[in-house]
Amino acid sequence: MAATKKTASKKFVEPRVKVVNGQYKVSGNFHRIIPNTPIYNEKNKLCGVTNPRELTHIHSYGGEAIFFESVPKGKLMGAQCVNPDCEFPGTIWIPFRSCCADCLTRNKPVDITKVAQETGTVHSFMVTERTGAFNTLEIPIKFINVEFTHPNIDTILMGYLSYGEPEIGMRVVPIFKKKNPTFTITDLSWVPLGTPKSKLPKDFSF
């Protein structure tokens, strides 16, 4: 156990990843060893142990990376099927997907920010004060599902409302975390149409 304690007390260095020659090159600590502890029952008999650990995963966005890269630039990207022989040619997928689900050809990224600004509408919503572990959103979270009016868009994007109270049919516009982005879906949020700039959360803008 002494050796474990020694390892656990090492200075933690934030994990970082670069891509070099097509390979991940990692630095820092991707896991941290924490000593385990025994679990006793009411009669003080051993019935188990804790198995603590902290670790960091690496994750590739692959062909969807352009979506997450565009959000902090104030752009909402969809993915359009450009195969004229597709059963449903011209479909714009949002959530963005690399390939068309119908014909499996590579989609073309298209900027749908204007469509979202001009037609974004709440399809449904919910409000929660309870979250699972690792939540980073402010509580209460107001989930909204946003539908768009466009002949080629037939899907409904999940998001969260950062100002006001949601209701079905409410017109909403996207806001983007342009400062200190996380490059996750939480960089994209929504506010009711007409929300003043002063009411946007820190680091977000239209």
Place this chain on the structure above:
Amino acid sequence: MITFSKEQLKIPKMSRDVYLVTAGESEFRRAFPEKRQEELAIDALTMAAELIGTTPAKLKKFIHTCYYGYFADHFGDQLLGEAVIHDRLGLDPLGNVGIKTGGATGGSALWEAVKAVASGYSDCTLALGWERMDEVPTDEGNNYIACAADKDWETPMGHIYTGYYAVMAQRYWQIFGKSEPSFRETMAKIAVKNRGYAIHNPFAQGPMKITVKDVLESPIVAYPLRALDCCLMSVGSACCIVADKKTAYKLTDDPLLVHVGAGSHSLRVADRRDMQIPLLPHETKEQYADLGKRFPGGDRYPGFSGFLAARMACHYAYGMAGVKDPTKDLDFVELHDAFTISDIQSYEDVGIRPYGEGRTYVESGDCYVINPKTKKPGKLPANPSGGLIGCMHAVGATGLMQVCECGLHLWKKHADIHGSEARWRSFGKKKPRNWQDLTIKGAKRALAISHAGVGSHVTATIVERPEARLKGGK
């Protein structure tokens, strides 16, 4: 839009009949600090053996391949858990495989076990499922469950799965429930019923005598869903043994025919494009022509109110069993009541009620063992086990527990098993003084729905007494 080819809609035709020989389940609890998962799996298999008057050792001699279901490696903190369980059950060196389809894992494990027998690869197979959800705190557990949503597009939104159902509840309540408080009360009645039925089930984790008011005043988890609208987080195991006719009758003189169909839909509700409602045998296109007029906003299918995967699973299973109208042809159902709202949604997907009219199944009293309005048996009782809300949701075991419970009624063993003082005692419980026999008298055919995520995978299992086989079954 999704369109289907004739080939995709083909009703599966098995090469030979498959029979449910026996089934078993462990007790279900929120936590078992002093029991390993393997011990619970052994409890389930032992019950299955005892149910047909044999021993686990003798029963094992018939098993040829094994299909193991558990939803999350994370929860058990054990990759390849199927190898651990298989070893502890003493079934090496038989072939086995792990099955993972989220909340539908139990149903999917059975689906595979049935196909193995139907194909002739095996004459007798074991489908066994489990989940160990007590070895992380509840918020960590909620995070793990939310990891079954899309990790880039959905999970970061609060890491709580209930939220994904809450948006469905909101939309359904406003469109089909017309925003009426009475609809919210109907949802609550499901929680009252299922937790009430669990009082009479010794295996159940969440028995409660509650009222509609209790449900409506319970803490909000994700508005409009409250704590008592939600299923349990459980630990436990369940299993089914299936076999061909010859082997089945060697093991028991009372096997049941079993048919399983499966369907799927996108993991993200966001990706569900508007499409035509696939019809079940008793439905017509005309009956949905004015759906949007009767329920403004309700003409988008499946939208946020239907589960296409459940509809497809029933298309295949009803075709295999020859079910034309579920309310007429089935005697009871065990539905996947993960949340009160999803229970109502499922009534429509499986064809108990037309789309838009699910609430009437509860409000008419048809879904009760004894209809509270007529004081007579309900037309099609739902979840006499207590379901996921009252009995358990040990995810990988759930679909198998449901089929086990269906079997107990059809085998006329339900009262003996649920009413046994010794069984209550063995679980450290006292048989309630007001214990009721919830046996569905004369039941010949039942349906169990096993459902994943917000409808990504669904299986429909029909078990029926062989002498009551419907005409038209494949």
